Amino acid sequence: MFGQRLRLARKQAGLSMQALAESLTPGISAQAIxxxxADKMMPSSAVLVGLSKSLGVSLxxxxxxxVHELQSLEWRKTSNASAQDRAKAEMVVIGKLEDYLAIEDILEIQQPDNPFAEVRIDQVEDDDALDRKALQVREKWxxxxxxxxxxxxxxxxxxxxxxxxxxxxxxxxMACHVERADLPPTEVIVVARQTNVExxxxNLAHELAHRIIAGTENPSIRLEPAMxxxxxxxxxxxxxxTALAGENQRGVTYHEIMRLxxxxxxxxxxxxxxxxxxxxLSRAAVEYAFKTYARSxxxxxxxxxxxxxxxxAFEVPQRFEGLVWRALGEELISPVRAAQMLGLPLNIVERAIRGPRDL
Structure with missing residues (x-):
């Protein structure tokens, strides 16, 4: 685990092994890094502190x-995302997950059984089957x-x-499986705050598809387009x-698309x-739209x-925050710890505990 964390921190800092080794005082060899x-050797406490300072990460x-390891990472990224970008993202996610899993442990919340087992299928044969499956899941739930x-x-x-x-x-x-030492694995989906809600x-519906549909049996249907x-x-x-927009239209106005x-x-x-x-709309009408007014x-x-x-207003994760406030209300964590987990100033958390003071 230490080796993976060190590698991530070094990559997000954009340092080679040699550059990292030379940044420490006293210096060590790149072979040691x-x-x-590779988890073949652990640094001394002095070197560990030096690594923390040089990389700008906590001990x-x-x-x-x-978090033992992130596995089966699936990225939602642009084509020019670098290895340094991915390392930074992994570090952010690990930090968030550490708090999320810790608060579940504090509240003694058990990992649920696979909630998708009852709707999961191995394969779909065509687009109509994908539409039917989406409707079946809605009906089941x-x-x-x-x-x-x-x-x-x-x-x-x-x-x-x-x-x-x-x-x-x-x-x-991104989406991934989270391996934990001596505990059942869990799954996480991460969305960038800067991404628009649409x-x-x-993306979340796409990730749901991956948990329901294992593959396609038709070689002409690729997996990602199917999702x-x-x-x-x-x-x-x-x-x-169809009830909202009508059937078999020759065209559709910009205003109608925005409304829908x-x-x-x-x-x-x-x-x-x-x-x-x-x-x-006909296939030709859609193709024409993407070649003209909808090109961008x-x-x-x-x-x-x-x-x-x-x-x-509703598409915001709420479970983690709710668990933190619950643990705080049950006095299982301190206001300082809650403030750190929520990323809020301590005075805001304390005010939320006691309520507004009378003037």
Missing amino acids: NKYE DFLMGGQ QLGIDPIPSMTALLEDKGLKVIETDLPERING RKRF NRFAGAFLVPAEHL KRTYGVSAAAMLMRLGQVGI WRSTEPEALEDGEGFA
């Missing part, structure tokens, strides 16, 4: 705790066909840990959309694709939902 990262981070107020709340209710945090600009999010909701198809069908059920995207909390590009998938929609969101507006 290599052995530390707690280097020595580990709740008694969600109806109306727009889902919060994908975040839905996934948290199903036992997934959803973390929203600041990530490097070129990374939109993309957050679609996107499921996400669109889950967020925008065909029956509801706000109704379902999805991007304009996803909305346009869904109109084509359910047959409201894949990279720039038109009329993006503002913070606190509509779905954006």
Whole structure:
């Protein structure tokens, strides 16, 4: 565990083994750094403190705790995201997870059984099967066909840990399995705070698809596009959309697309694709749109939902914060520890404990 943490910290600092070794006083060899990262040797306490200072990380981070290893990492990133960007993201996620898992341990919360076992399937054969599966999951979970107020709340209710945090600009999010020493593994989905709510909701629905559908049996259907198809069908059920928008239109106005995207909390590009998938627009009409007026929609969101507006007011992780306040109320953690976990000033936490004072 120490070796992995050291390697991450060195990469996010952009240092080679040689550069890190030379930054320490007294200096050590690059070979020693290599052995530390391979977990073949542990540094002395003096070297450990030096590593912490040189890398700008805490001793707690280097020595580990709740998180043994992040496995099966799936990145949501731009093509030019660097190894340094990924290392920074992993460090941020590990820090958040340490607190999340610690508060669950303090409250003695057990990891739930796999909540997706009852809806999971090994393969789907075509796009129609993906749409049917999305509807079946909604029926199984008694969600109806109306727009889902919060994908975040839905996934948290199903036992997934959803973390929203600041990530490097070129990374939109990630998902991974979290290995823990002598404890059952858990799963986490991370979304970048800077990502607009339309993309957050679609990314979360995409991650849900990965937990329900193992693969495709049709070689002409690639896995990631299939996950996107499921996400669109889950967020925008065909029956509801057809009732709202009508059938077999020759075209659709910009105003109507904006109205529909706000109704379902999805991007304009996803909305346009869904109109084509359910047959409201022809394939030719969708292709023409993306070649002309909608050409920029894949990279720039038109009329993006503002913070606190509509779905954006609900699409925020709440479980971790709720657990911290619960532990504080039960006097299982101190106000100082709660403030550190919540990232709030101590005086704000203390005021929330006692309530506003009478004037």
